[in-house]
Amino acid sequence: MMQNNDDKPIWITEYGWNLNPYAPRPWVNEDDQAKNLIVALNQLASGTFDFVQFSSYHGLFDAPFCHPDPPTPEYNELIMGLTETCPPEVPPMDPCPSVFARKAFYALREFTRGKGEDPWDYILGNYIIFSPMYPWPGDNVKATVQHILMLENPSLYLHGNGVAEVYPLQNWRTTIVGGIVWNVWDTSFTAPASGQYKVDLITDPNYTLYTRKPIQVSP
DSSP: OTTTTOOOOEEEEEEOOOOOTTSSSOOOOHHHHHHHHHHHHHHHHSGGGTTEEEEEESOSBOOSBOOOSSOOTTOOSOOOOSEESSOTTSOTTOBOOOOEEOHHHHHHHHHHHOOOSSGGGGTTSOEEEEESSSOOTTOEEEEEEEESSOOSSEEEEEEETTEEEEEEOEEEEEEEETTEEEEEEEEEEEOOSSEEEEEEEEETTTTEEEEEEEEEEOO
């Protein structure tokens, strides 16, 4: 459609990623399911795809019966839900009212509700800490990123006001906060001229946006 300059409004009625390697469809792991959803949401929210008026993820939860965890060759149904309806200890195919969120669930929740002050609001992104928080031009700024997903070749992309610089994240390590294992990276950069800039958490070489945080350089 884009190649033919066709901007007719469309709906995407179902999209998602299968987690079951034994289903008759391609499959991904839980981290990639969440990564793909973050990328899709950012693309749909961009001006590039403004002709998409509606999109529906498939689906919120798996079938209302338990599936083997991990799946077995005998179970070939699609597993695509943002939440899992049963814990591993419940026998397969037994009804189970409990719901257990997958990483993709937190990706969608964070994207739709915005960012707050509670660290739990940043469970899947935008947990970028600047030190100093409000630098002056020429200051050395240390940036620390915490992310629940293990990203390949992550960088921070500082841009705005004629500036466009990429700073690879280094010093990978993990930490546990609230029972969650976080991936942590650092980088540093020199604060540019006064003004407000955008700092994107991206993965090279495709500049895939995972989250964004502004930084204000004081006058």
